[in-house]
Amino acid sequence: MNWDLPTPFTIELSVGADDIDGLGHANNAVYVSWLERGAWRHSQHLGLDLVAYRRLDRAMAVVRHEIDYLAAAYEDDQLVLATWIVDWDQRLKMQRRFQLIRPSDGVTLLRAQTTFVCIELSTGKPKRMPAEFIEGYAPALQFA
Numbered sequence: 001m002n003w004d005l006p007t008p009f010t011i012e013l014s015v016g017a018d019d020i021d022g023l024g025h026a027n028n029a030v031y032v033s034w035l036e037r038g039a040w041r042h043s044q045h046l047g048l049d050l051v052a053y054r055r056l057d058r059a060m061a062v063v064r065h066e067i068d069y070l071a072a073a074y075e076d077d078q079l080v081l082a083t084w085i086v087d088w089d090q091r092l093k094m095q096r097r098f099q100l101i102r103p104s105d106g107v108t109l110l111r112a113q114t115t116f117v118c119i120e121l122s123t124g125k126p127k128r129m130p131a132e133f134i135e136g137y138a139p140a141l142q143f144a
Contacts, residue, residue, distance in 0.1 A: 001080065002106060004099050005142050008082030009042040013100075015077040025072035031110055032065065035098050038081045039114065042096075048136045053121065056130045060094060060116040067112040077102055079109065084142040090134050092118050092126055 013034055021027035043049065043060070053059045073079060080101050087095040093115060100110040120127035 001082075001101050001103060002108075003082055003101075004111070005084050005086070005097065007142065008084055008099070009038075009045060009140070010080050010082045011038050011041050013037075013079040013081055015073050015075055015079065017075055019073075020075050025074055026077075028067075028069060031067065031069065031100070031112075034079075034081055034100070035065070035067075035083075035112055035114060036062075038083045038098060039096055039116075042083050042085075042140065043136075046136045046140055048133065052132065052136075056132055057121050058127060058130055058133065059119055059121050060133075061119045062114055063117050064115040065112060066114075067110060069110055071102075071107050071109045073100075073102065073109055078104065085137060085140045086113075086142055088137065088141055090138075091128055094118075094137065 015026050019026045019030045080103055082099045084097050085094060086097045096114045098112040099108055101108050117126050118129045
């Protein structure tokens, strides 16, 4: 596939009937849920799952999504979502990029960027990343 950056973390997605809106294509809100799923699966792959988040009393919370919807997805489409960590201050903020491709025709349906901030789960307030986050996320950093 023609990815924007090398070595993406990818997940496969299937567009189901429940994803389709009144216009006959995947609803824009569904794409946001796919971004979240991709980010979570990548974090889990890096060893930072909900159990680790709760143990550390920290989480990466979304503060901004920037999404370019480039083409529509339709029921029964098989898609591949890629994500990369592209910017990270190792203190509070992290940015991920996403690209969604329909392999059957090679079309990029979406490009997005999400900004996350590390929060303390018990208070919901921004809090410095623990060492486990730095160790876990560091191998995935991709320079854009």
